[in-house]
Amino acid sequence: MTDPYEQSMMDNLYWWGVPTLFRCPHVGPEGQDIALAGVPHSTGNGTTERDQHLGPRALRHVSAVQRRVHSVFEIDPWQSARIADVGDVPFPKANDNEDCIERITEFYKTIDTAGARPVSVGGDHSITGGIVQALGCGKLAGGQPVSFLHLDAHTDVFTKVDHFLGAKKSAAHWGAYLADQGQVDPTRSMQIGLRGHARSLDWLQPSYDYGYNIVTMREFRQRGLADVVAQTKEVLGDRPVYITFDLDCLDPTVAPAVSNLEPGEKGFDIDEAVGILRAARGLNIVGGDVVCMMPTKDSPNNITALTAAAVMFEMISMIAENVARA
Numbered sequence: 001m002t003d004p005y006e007q008s009m010m011d012n013l014y015w016w017g018v019p020t021l022f023r024c025p026h027v028g029p030e031g032q033d034i035a036l037a038g039v040p041h042s043t044g045n046g047t048t049e050r051d052q053h054l055g056p057r058a059l060r061h062v063s064a065v066q067r068r069v070h071s072v073f074e075i076d077p078w079q080s081a082r083i084a085d086v087g088d089v090p091f092p093k094a095n096d097n098e099d100c101i102e103r104i105t106e107f108y109k110t111i112d113t114a115g116a117r118p119v120s121v122g123g124d125h126s127i128t129g130g131i132v133q134a135l136g137c138g139k140l141a142g143g144q145p146v147s148f149l150h151l152d153a154h155t156d157v158f159t160k161v162d163h164f165l166g167a168k169k170s171a172a173h174w175g176a177y178l179a180d181q182g183q184v185d186p187t188r189s190m191q192i193g194l195r196g197h198a199r200s201l202d203w204l205q206p207s208y209d210y211g212y213n214i215v216t217m218r219e220f221r222q223r224g225l226a227d228v229v230a231q232t233k234e235v236l237g238d239r240p241v242y243i244t245f246d247l248d249c250l251d252p253t254v255a256p257a258v259s260n261l262e263p264g265e266k267g268f269d270i271d272e273a274v275g276i277l278r279a280a281r282g283l284n285i286v287g288g289d290v291v292c293m294m295p296t297k298d299s300p301n302n303i304t305a306l307t308a309a310a311v312m313f314e315m316i317s318m319i320a321e322n323v324a325r326a
Contacts, residue, residue: 044126136183
């Protein structure tokens, strides 16, 4: 039998053992506080960069090295909450985006019914639509629409055409159709870090029309972290909060292996992005996701996967801290 200290040492080796997310047990969501899930889906993006479905496997590969205490919050999330890796959403029709989105919703309805708060890794950004179709106005949200804390280079509130290269509930549409369906309240949501490669001068207008609170990257640089965090706390308030983190909000030097890279304007440093995430600390976080990793483009040291795991760890720790206080 392995000595506990030796076991602990081995558990921090990413290349040893069965690669569940953060070495958590692989069981169902029943009885769990937090459900970690993979969503290996990439047909909602509609571009040639379809390897986003490999994101969950890449993060499982490295996440053991992220299994640690949170030195700022001064908690051990793995001891403070019951956390499990509930596996991947199954996609037998992986090339049919609309079928996949509905399968995501059904998968997360089960998690919502169990009362476990999901933290997920994608997958392209269309997965957020499928997830929030289950969580918005659901059990975890207390029957209310969720409020987004959305970090991204792009708005994903696409309204000019009803599909993106054939995908209707696409990675570019979820911010609009979830609002139309009543599962998100844009007026109590934040979109932060927008700096997308604009194809028209009115590219932000759909978000404004829906009532989203927008902070572009240029505005963030002018206002600074503390001011944006203060606004975020005020807007989110006592609402059920869903965090969605597109890795392209980070500067490409920080996270090079993402789809839809946005060079030409500096993205977030990791400290800035984490600072914004922590605006949700102590709020009613019902779930979160990290999306748009392209493992086949990562550096040999897996820096993008490691960064994605660090972002996921922040979400896990904030939810675990709430559980410990309850």
